[in-house]
Amino acid sequence: MDDFGVYAVFGVNNPPQRLLCVNGSCRVCVAVPPAARQVVLFSSGPWGQRVCVNAELNDADRIPVTIGKLTPYNRCLSWEQWEEETWTDGVTLTVTLEGGNLVKADWSEPEVMLAMKEYTPKDTAAPPAAREANGKRKRERTAEEEDGEGKATKRGEEEENVCPNGTLDKTTPVRKVRGQARGGQRLFSSGGDAAKTKGAANGAGEAQGIVGRTPPQNATRTKGRQAKTPTQTAPLVNPSGRWGQTLCPIDAQTAILIGGQGARMQFCKDPMWKLCTEDMSWFAAETLAEGPTPEARIGHTAVYDPDSRRIFVFGGSKNKKWFNDVHILDTQSWKWTMVEAQGKVPPLAYHSCSMFRGELFVLGGVFPCPNPEPDGCSDSLYIFDPHLSIWYQPIVTGDKPSPRSGHSACVMQERKIYVFGGWDTPVCYNDMYMLDLGLMEFSAVKTTGKAPSPRSWHGSAVLSDTKFLIHGGYNGNNALNDTFIFDTDINSWTEVTHPDLSVPRAGHSIITMETAGRHRFSSSSEDEEEDAGRVTGTLLMFGGGDNEGNFYSDLTTVAVEELLNAV
Numbered sequence: 001m002d003d004f005g006v007y008a009v010f011g012v013n014n015p016p017q018r019l020l021c022v023n024g025s026c027r028v029c030v031a032v033p034p035a036a037r038q039v040v041l042f043s044s045g046p047w048g049q050r051v052c053v054n055a056e057l058n059d060a061d062r063i064p065v066t067i068g069k070l071t072p073y074n075r076c077l078s079w080e081q082w083e084e085e086t087w088t089d090g091v092t093l094t095v096t097l098e099g100g101n102l103v104k105a106d107w108s109e110p111e112v113m114l115a116m117k118e119y120t121p122k123d124t125a126a127p128p129a130a131r132e133a134n135g136k137r138k139r140e141r142t143a144e145e146e147d148g149e150g151k152a153t154k155r156g157e158e159e160e161n162v163c164p165n166g167t168l169d170k171t172t173p174v175r176k177v178r179g180q181a182r183g184g185q186r187l188f189s190s191g192g193d194a195a196k197t198k199g200a201a202n203g204a205g206e207a208q209g210i211v212g213r214t215p216p217q218n219a220t221r222t223k224g225r226q227a228k229t230p231t232q233t234a235p236l237v238n239p240s241g242r243w244g245q246t247l248c249p250i251d252a253q254t255a256i257l258i259g260g261q262g263a264r265m266q267f268c269k270d271p272m273w274k275l276c277t278e279d280m281s282w283f284a285a286e287t288l289a290e291g292p293t294p295e296a297r298i299g300h301t302a303v304y305d306p307d308s309r310r311i312f313v314f315g316g317s318k319n320k321k322w323f324n325d326v327h328i329l330d331t332q333s334w335k336w337t338m339v340e341a342q343g344k345v346p347p348l349a350y351h352s353c354s355m356f357r358g359e360l361f362v363l364g365g366v367f368p369c370p371n372p373e374p375d376g377c378s379d380s381l382y383i384f385d386p387h388l389s390i391w392y393q394p395i396v397t398g399d400k401p402s403p404r405s406g407h408s409a410c411v412m413q414e415r416k417i418y419v420f421g422g423w424d425t426p427v428c429y430n431d432m433y434m435l436d437l438g439l440m441e442f443s444a445v446k447t448t449g450k451a452p453s454p455r456s457w458h459g460s461a462v463l464s465d466t467k468f469l470i471h472g473g474y475n476g477n478n479a480l481n482d483t484f485i486f487d488t489d490i491n492s493w494t495e496v497t498h499p500d501l502s503v504p505r506a507g508h509s510i511i512t513m514e515t516a517g518r519h520r521f522s523s524s525s526e527d528e529e530e531d532a533g534r535v536t537g538t539l540l541m542f543g544g545g546d547n548e549g550n551f552y553s554d555l556t557t558v559a560v561e562e563l564l565n566a567v
Contacts (some may be wrong), residue, residue, distance in 0.1 A: 004097055006053055007071065010036035019095050020053070026098075026521045027412030032057070032091040032254030039093060047072040051099030053270070067269045071287045073336075087176050088161040090336070182434040183222040195558040196267060238282050239273045241551035243507030243544050244298030248311055249467035250331050252514050253277050254271035256285065256311060260543065261296050262551045265294035267318060277513055277538070280555060285386045291336030294327040299349030299366070304331075305358060305386075312360055312386070312547035326384060343391030345382045350410035351458070354417050356437055360384040364422065365436075366405040383433075398442035401433045406456030418445070420470060420486075421455050428454035428476050432486075459510035461539060463560050467567070472505045472544065479504035479547040485567050496566040500556050502540070508544025508552070510558060512537045536561055 019028045039343040041055050053070035055077060069076040086552075100456060150184050179513035245260030245268075272293070274285040286293065294300075299314025300323070311329040317477040324347040326339040351365025362382045379402060384391050401407075407422025407429070421428070430452055432445040452458075458473025463485065471483045481504040485494050514537055537560035545551050 004043070004047065004050065004376075005042050006041065006097070008093060008095075009038075009040040009042075016042075018095050018205040018229065019093075027094070027158060029092055029095045032093055034089050038078060040078045041068070041070065041093070041095065042076040043070050045215070048540055049099055050097060054096045054098065056094045057090050058094060063264065064145070067266060069199070069269065073287065073290045074293050100512075137273040140490075145263060147264045151274060160188065190564045192563075200404055218251055220471065236284065239543070239553055240270055241543065242268050242269055244549060245509060245543055246300060246302035246313070247275075247304040247509035247511050247540070247542050248304050249511050249513050250304050250309070250311065255511060255513065255540065256329070256331075257282075257301070257542065258294070258302050258311075258507075259300055259315060259316065261298045265297070265319075271296055273275045275540075275555075277540070280557070288492070289329060289334045291463070292327075292338055293336050294325070294338075297323060298347075300349075301351065301353035301362075303353050303355045303360060303389065305355055307358060310386075312353075312355075312363065312384075314353055314360065316363065317347075317366075317368070320368075322349065324348065326385075339386075339389050340405050341384065341389050345384070345391040346378070350405035351378070352407055352419065354409050354411045356411060356414070357415075358386065360386075361417065363417075363419065363436075364404050364407055378404050379403040384566055394440055396435075396440050396442060399444050400442040401431070402429075404429060406458075406474075408458060408460035408470065410462050412462065412468065412508070413465055416488070418468065418486070418488065420460070421458060421473065423454075423456040423476070428456055430454040445491055447486070447491050447493055449497050450484075451493045452482065454482070455480060455506075457506040459508050459541060459544075461510045461512045462514060463539075463564060467564065469510070469539070469563065471501055471510060471541070472508060474506035474547070479545065481505070483563075485563065487567070494567045496563060498558055498563065498566070500558050503552075504546050505544035506547070508541060510539065512539050514538075539563065 005018050007018050008015040009016050013034070014033075019030060027070050034291070039057065041053075043053065052070075053067045057067075057071065057079060068079075070077060075245070129552070194203060196370055203290055221356065228418070238258075238276055239257055240262055242260030242262045246258050248258070249255045253276060255275040255277065257275065259271055260268045262268055268286060268480050272284070272286040272289075274283045274288070275281075276283070290516045294313050295318065297316035297318045300313055302313045304312055311331065311332050313327040313329070315324060323344050326341055328339060330336050330337070331336075347368055348362065348365030352363050354361045354363075360383065362379075362384065365378050367376050367378060379400060381396055381400075382391055382396055401419055401422075402424065404422030404424050408420050410418045410420075412418055415437050417437065419433045419435070421430055423429065432444050432447055433442055434444050452470050452473075453475055455475050456481070462466060462468045466489045467485055467487050469483065469485050470507030472480050474480070481502055483498065483501050486492070487494070539558040539560055541556040541558075542554070543552050
């Protein structure tokens, strides 16, 4: 007997309410009581052939406040009012079931509006206090806590999600019309009031732009209030447009995309994808892996360890929530686990994370404002040992970088980490530092050639044993489209141009992947042997934003050899 059902709890003191059942509608909308500060959504019973339950909180104007998805491996979601900036009175919860023996949701199907009623499902215990998707217990805030935090958050709430050198302008979400030219608010604010934004943390929160697309040659901006397009329920064949995500290669043919944020400050409804580089095809991968998936976030890092064949996801932020958790995806068993780590590491976003001898080296990043430090950015180095599941701070000597976030870090020749750029409001940097991993000593790198201008949220990738690339980023006013290659042998910068790297973008992902070279016929047997064993690299770039309201979902490929030959 199939007892599958989807239930919601509005507030910690109310009983569960059944929203979906076997013989009911596959799409239901229910009003959230004004007094409810938490919403918990969970499933009960066997999933069978059902694929997922899409959940969406909408405000009174039907604009999404937050989104989420129940799957056979992630059966509980929770939201809290103080974590969502746009949560106001008149919020509704819409749930849509996909797959199984129910008809797939269609926008032509009328919504079933449920009235609030007390209902406790049979043989189903009422869930405890609201929980996060990873199973951590949340507690309800007391009046004393709210009063104590009110002064702090009143100043910090509007500043946390603002870009470096950005302004704190309040904007109205821009909506999209089918077939109409896209435009909207800037992903990053202008730098006119830089001095007023001391303590600003991340640049995603004021993103009020348009859902991802292929970069246009000329972006057309529109003004005025526009009609809202219904939420897409058809399966996606490519990731939606986003920035602040990670793209992590796990072998010569596969890379994993995790997280990101798109238009109207919405965290991506499709947070995890698998890229096959043989034919550059995408596969939605959220339901492929078992275990508790990481909560939606931006500004996190994802690093692959080839020895253990695991991906380590650390940190990031989601509106007012900041993370210092470590999630591990085993790419052999395709199972997520969350580490119960010892030691202390602060919640961080827009930090750098490098893998060296099986350990994670986390440098810099943004603290949640206004605590623990007013300036927000960190200059500390933390190391995570996966074997002992412990965080520790090493003794580091030399001239270390100043506090910053949005910088890049490249491991060169398995013994040095090169740190470039970043920002600490109101300053953007274009300096270079090197950490000797044998001596654990920092030193400032004196460079020659034309250096990149100050920037943060740029893309970086290692091209060879001695060269790495810097592309794009944000300078406090505009997204950038220039490309530079740094040679560690001579400490020299060289600017290069490529037609496929000409669109301004920031918050994008760049990786390099090795691809076997094709055998080329030659009259020389020596040339044939050399070409047959030749391995070439490919640079892959995905996503980002252009500061004109556009969030990209394009995938660009460039041969590494072309870039190296341009130096």
